[in-house]
Amino acid sequence: MQRRMLLTGLSALALLSACGGDSTKFKNYNGAPVTQIQVFKKDRKMYLFSGDQVVKTYDIALGGQPVGPKQFEGDGRTPEGVYYIDGRNPNSAYHLSIRVSYPNPQQVAFAESKGRNPGGDIFIHGENNADKRGKKDWTAGCIAVTDAQIEEIYSMVLNGTPIFIYP
Template identity: 60%
Template sequence: MLVLDGADRVLQTYPVGLGFAPEGHKQFEGDGRTPEGVYTIDRRNPNSTYHLSIGISYPNEADIAFAEAQGLSPGGDIFIHGGPRPGIDPTNVRDWTAGCIAVTDREIEDIYAMVKDGTPIHIFA
């Protein structure tokens, strides 16, 4: 993941963890994929189940229309987040990222401080 400033200069880069099916754009709830495309940072959750989380504006209108045309839900609640808080055992679930973008706790602290709501995010494989 790259964090850019307003002039498209790289501020920082981070390795990330993705859903259990990391190839291809998220289409439906539970498909294990991470959305691909242009979204916006639209919320933040300091009380997340994970160590801080920043919300991504998935699903957009096109995502919703595609899923509904198939008679399915597009899913939602996609975040950039740190590791699970104490008491959550990631080995007890199939995919603890659930299609989100996971970074280390220290990295989400940095990202949380740098990236403001309304910031565009480009997610591509």
């Protein structure tokens, strides 16, 4: 009976670990909690803060048309304003990604008043070399870092974290 229970337990463990996917991209973080993210588009920098202390700094790539705030789907711009991290995608085409809560109700209303869609699906994500094609700013409006960096960010930033995106 004990042997049967042991085999059943080991089989279940093997199945669970097989379903886990690429565990090497999921890091553990035991440092100070990240309480906010600040992005400075002009400088191509992103800062993770714990309180008033910078915990980490990253060089970033933006949308293909980085000047000005995102207004419409397909405009290639990265949003500007205050948002929140509101989701994560462990199976992203861009290695890993965390979702930014764009658009807000005012941005939706503005786009609709112009007969347009405000867009969405704005993320902080890793790389997809097919999209980069040697460009400095290559995303469709997202904030991109290296795959190693998004692994770190993914472990440090929780849903609900505010993100301030400046021009």
